[in-house]
Amino acid sequence: MVTPFPTGKHPTATASSCKNAANVIIVLLILALLQVYNNNELAIASAVKEAHLRCNRDGKIFSGEESGYENVGSKHECCVQCTTPRKQCCLVCSDVAPLREHDLLMASMEGLTHHVMETFQSGNHTAEVKQSHGFLKERAWEGNSHIGNRPAQATFYYDWVRSIQRTDNVHRVCEIGMNGGHSAVIFLAGLYASQKNSGIHLTMFDLSAFEYSKTVEKYINVLYPGMFTLHAGNSRVTVPKWTEEYAKNGVYCDVFSVDGDHTYEGALIDITNAAKATRKGGNLILDDMNPNGVTRKAFDEVVRDGILGDVRCVEDVEIRVGYDNRIDETNARELKISWCTATVI
Numbered sequence: 620m621v622t623p624f625p626t627g628k629h630p631t632a633t634a635s636s637c638k639n640a641a642n643v644i645i646v647l648l649i650l651a652l653l654q655v656y657n658n659n660e661l662a663i664a665s666a667v668k669e670a671h672l673r674c675n676r677d678g679k680i681f682s683g684e685e686s687g688y689e690n691v692g693s694k695h696e697c698c699v700q701c702t703t704p705r706k707q708c709c710l711v712c713s714d715v716a717p718l719r720e721h722d723l724l725m726a727s728m729e730g731l732t733h734h735v736m737e738t739f740q741s742g743n744h745t746a747e748v749k750q751s752h753g754f755l756k757e758r759a760w761e762g763n764s765h766i767g768n769r770p771a772q773a774t775f776y777y778d779w780v781r782s783i784q785r786t787d788n789v790h791r792v793c794e795i796g797m798n799g800g801h802s803a804v805i806f807l808a809g810l811y812a813s814q815k816n817s818g819i820h821l822t823m824f825d826l827s828a829f830e831y832s833k834t835v836e837k838y839i840n841v842l843y844p845g846m847f848t849l850h851a852g853n854s855r856v857t858v859p860k861w862t863e864e865y866a867k868n869g870v871y872c873d874v875f876s877v878d879g880d881h882t883y884e885g886a887l888i889d890i891t892n893a894a895k896a897t898r899k900g901g902n903l904i905l906d907d908m909n910p911n912g913v914t915r916k917a918f919d920e921v922v923r924d925g926i927l928g929d930v931r932c933v934e935d936v937e938i939r940v941g942y943d944n945r946i947d948e949t950n951a952r953e954l955k956i957s958w959c960t961a962t963v964i
């Protein structure tokens with residue numbers, strides 16, 4: 620801000636000092652007007668910046684300018700650039716939900732974790748069960764358990780499923796891998812937020828073998844009554860069985876999320892079966908796609924076989940995961956995560 624008079628000097632009350640004071644007032648008025656203009660400019664600039672920031676804020680998610688992606692108009696500006704193939708867009712800015720909506724989504728992820736953990740912890744379990752089933756926290760911390768504490772990935776899934784819904788009809792999302800129900804809630808929340816589409820359904824395939832699995836199933840059913848079905852059992856059996864039964868009536872998945880068995884063999888079977896359960900032109904989204912991992916190897920093979928095409932991956936996104944929750948930095952660890960999408964040919 621401008622100081623009207625130099626500090627330490629007191630002007631004397633002469634005609635010239637009155638003239639000076641009038642000049643100062645005019646200067647101040649001009650400055651005030653400039654400030655209003657500047658504020659407007661700043662507001663516009665910061666809105667633009669926020670659009671970039673919200674794409675950038677968790678880990679290295681890329682914005683148009685930084686990525687070098689060629690803009691095709693601001694609405695279609697690339698917000699999340701794929702790392703494979705480079706220079707392709709994985710999400711445009713107009714597909715990205717407002718920052719506050721993302722925050723609410725992440726808050727609901729915390730709530731879900733706490734509900735599931737508390738329900739489990741209050742149960743009378745043996746030490747063995749406690750150890751193996753308390754892993755919702757431990758494994759989430761290791762990066763293997765759910766996407767609810769990975770904002771970059773969680774918000775991507777949310778925005779991505781809605782971006783497809785905007786241009787294509789998405790009624791049925793199928794998923795292998797429920798665990799704590801985080802990704803299921805993300806899909807349902809994303810689709811349900813849009814009034815465009817009624818009759819949405821999430822068809823889940825999971826072993827349902829954890830003490831808290833029933834709690835999760837109940838939780839999702841309360842949030843989205845009649846919109847969630849769990850097929851308990853090994854996905855190698857349940858997915859083909861479901862496809863056989865439903866395809867007869869022309870029912871297929873529009874979107875399929877694969878996040879179950881993370882061994883090479885298990886992933887190969889799941890990805891192949893998921894592609895068969897999904898309609899032609901439908902979409903798959905796959906977790907744990909780090910470029911050198913075994914699940915990625917399985918995915919690449921299915922692509923090479925010509926079953927899936929239009930592959931888009933976001934790789935090696937760095938995140939920090941706190942042990943107790945997303946915010947607490949105590950014992951936080953750094954992880955690199957990757958995910959891919961593809962279309963069924």
Ligand SMILES: C[S@@+](CC[C@H](N)C(=O)[O-])C[C@H]1O[C@@H](n2cnc3c(N)ncnc32)[C@H](O)[C@@H]1O
Nearest residue numbers: 765766796798801802825826853854878879880
């Ligand atoms: C990584 S977690 C899923 C996380 C969830 N998609 C999320 O992000 O919120 C993997 C889940 O797949 C289940 N699973 C592993 N192998 C399976 C199989 N062969 N059939 C069905 N479910 C399986 C596990 O029990 C676990 O619930």
